Amino acid sequence: MNSIILTAATRVITPLMVAFSLFILLRGHNEPGGGFIGGLVATTAFALYAKALGVRATRAALRVEPAAIAVAGLGLAALAGLWGLLAGGAFLEGMWPLLTTTPSGDKAGLPLGSVLLFDVGVYLVVVGSVLAILFALEEDVAASSPEEAD
């Protein structure tokens, strides 16, 4: 695909979309969003980048093999579970190291912890898995019809 408009627009839109995906991921606990949706947004951003600039450029921009991202995400999610198991006694039990109990019995502080780690894992799994399939498909098509290769 050789559209100057698309290429130029993509260079601007993709970083914005990735940033937006992180926003979606982080706000997911209280507003609509979360790791899965955020991951899909980021995937869409990279898919757009691949359409406009080619798979090779996207791979270079990502630096990491998509499949590795997916596996790392799964590892993070499992790690979040182990954290709960070791510190809380049950696999995947929510851990909130930044929360403290106030004298009145309420919880105060920043609710960050193993649950967010888990959600980041989901995010990475979605991004890595879908991109891995998409790139492999694109490269398969390009390899079988050399005249269309980028």
Next chain:
Amino acid sequence: MAVVTAPVAAAADAAPTGRPLARYGPALGSATACAGFAALIPTIADYSSIRVAWPWISGLGVELSFLIDGLALIFALLITGIGALVLAYSASYFKGHHKLVRLLVLLVLFELSMLGLVLADNLILMFVFWELTTVTSFLLVGFDHEKADARNKALQALLVTAAGGLALLAGILLIGAVAGTLEASALPAAAAALKADPLYPAILVLVLLGAFTKSAQFPFHFWLPNAMAAPTPVSAYLHSATMVKAGVYLLARLTPALGGTGPWLWTLTIVGGVTAVLASIWALRQTDLKLTLAYTTVMALGTLTMFLGGASAIALAAAVTFLIVHAFYKAALFLAVGILDKKAGSREIDQLGGLARPMWRTWVVVALAALSMAGFPPFLGFIGKELKYEGALAVASEPLLVVTFAVAANAMMVAVAGLVAIKPFLGPRTATAAKAGEPPFAMWLGPAVLATGGLVFGIAPELVGAALVNPTASVMIGDRVAKDFKLWHGVNIPLMLSILTFVLGVVIYLALGRIRRGLAAGEAHGLWAAESGYDGVLAGTKALAAWQTRVIQTGRQTQYFLWTTTVLAALLWAGLAMGGFAVMPRGVEAISLIELTMLALAAFGAVATVVTRSRLLAILALGLLGSAVAAIFVFYGAIDVAMTQLLVETLIVVIVAVALLRLPRLTPAPGLEVRWGHLGVALATGVATALALTAVLGTELDRRITDFFEQASATEAFGRNIVNVILVDFRALDTLGEIAVVVVAALGAVALLTRRREHREASR
């Protein structure tokens, strides 16, 4: 428990590196364990037992409970004692073999499984060990796994015994349900209830299937001779002294709970008797000494089964005595055949002869073992045989029948004993005698100890009689048995029968050539094709699998989708037919214009997807349908679902658009009747889904779960987006499973696509 763990510790310490101490470490460990068990003999001889238990899965009545009574102790002594001798023998037999470590480790694992089996009091625990012996014996039979033949025969042994194991598990569960306990030691108290229960026949059939397959009873006997593909020390251990006796052990262990009834009596007597006689005939037919011994083992197992069915104290005592006799002489003979194979270069009876001079020490051992096998005085075999005849006359079923079976089988045993002891050593010299020589000490020790044991215990039978046989028979009969063990009982019917046995045996030995030719001719005409049943079942299973793969697994995506959708529709309609159709749901007011518009868009997208002849248009129309549905989600406040739906639709269009480039054109179009068929399935699914959803909405919603999440989401998980809190906290394990599936699917897809490309590039 130190006694039980000694062999493991020894094996772990002595990862055999080739140093003698390391190679013989497992044997020493096993010998230590044997000595430990021997120290328990005085306790057991006093008719008492030892029980230890730890809780395991108490809710299901499954405990780590172990029981040492006479029966368990006899087996434990045989397992560890013969185990020590076989381990020492193997270390020498396989000296320098690159798989020696593997063999020793497997043998020790097997030994521990077998020990667990006989010591376990809890039936489920026993079953676990039972299956462990099946698995380890599979690995041992298939030890020469480079040979296809060894693999096939290992698989056969595994399939036959594991199938029986499944039956046994069902039987054990039924026993537990009826008796209310799974502890073998508590079963005798529930014997009356078990035998009166309508489930008793089912229990009996299932348990007997397990025992008969494991102990190679007719018609499941065929796997045992085939398992001779195993190395000889393995056969000596598994297929003479230990594993094949597990079935016999099970029968003995359950005798107090299930035994004594008519069906028990007659099944055991007939199956055991038939097995014993047929196996002795087959034993005569063989020319490979190892196979001959394998068939005589089947004969021994048949005899044991027959006497366990006897339901009289003497018959049971005879069975226990014969168990010990047989373990001694059979393991010795197997090991001796291994020596012949190694040192004279053959196991074929026709190729062996004149070995008495070059291998005189081996010959002494074989002669001692064979004399015990044939039942000559003063060997333990003689006492065993006298007891058998005494027991046969006392059985509760049909003494004449049992005596006939016993005499016939024993006479043929005399002939086989002669065959093994006389022909290879005293027969005419053959080429093998020229290069034959004595075995190393470690290989000779095992058979020598076992064969001498047969003589020592024959001269002093009280050593095993009062100490082990009587307590064991007492356990089985539930009453104190105090049988006298003597070499000379005076002139009585058993002695007459013994003399008859010897005469018959000598006659058979002399006529052996003619008998063998006759049997060979019979075999040529397809006689004794007992294995064909197994082959038939195996071929049938494979054919069924191939057939269903051809029909269902066509490899066409449309076909899979059609199957799945059809099944879904059928299930939905079935559910609707049973649950009743609901009217319009409550709470649905007028539908707004914008909703109607979205519905129209969705409908348009659906119709366009189906009607268009362009794949690209179809994908776009499908995207329209999905987006319209997402919009409807928004109207109903399911923002998360709508966002996900919209993003997934976008990505699907992107991905499928790429995939489309690889697909051929939609020509030729599917026939009209096919399209109508698809329409029918689609309509049936769609209408059923709509009706089912209507029915769901028509019922009162249970608010309890919703209320819980609404309340707990913010207070316990510190999040206000309930959907996300459920996904990543309350039901995080589900999500973990789902993302694992996603990763695996992605890796699979990448592997397939990359492989295809590499394949194409390679062929270019």
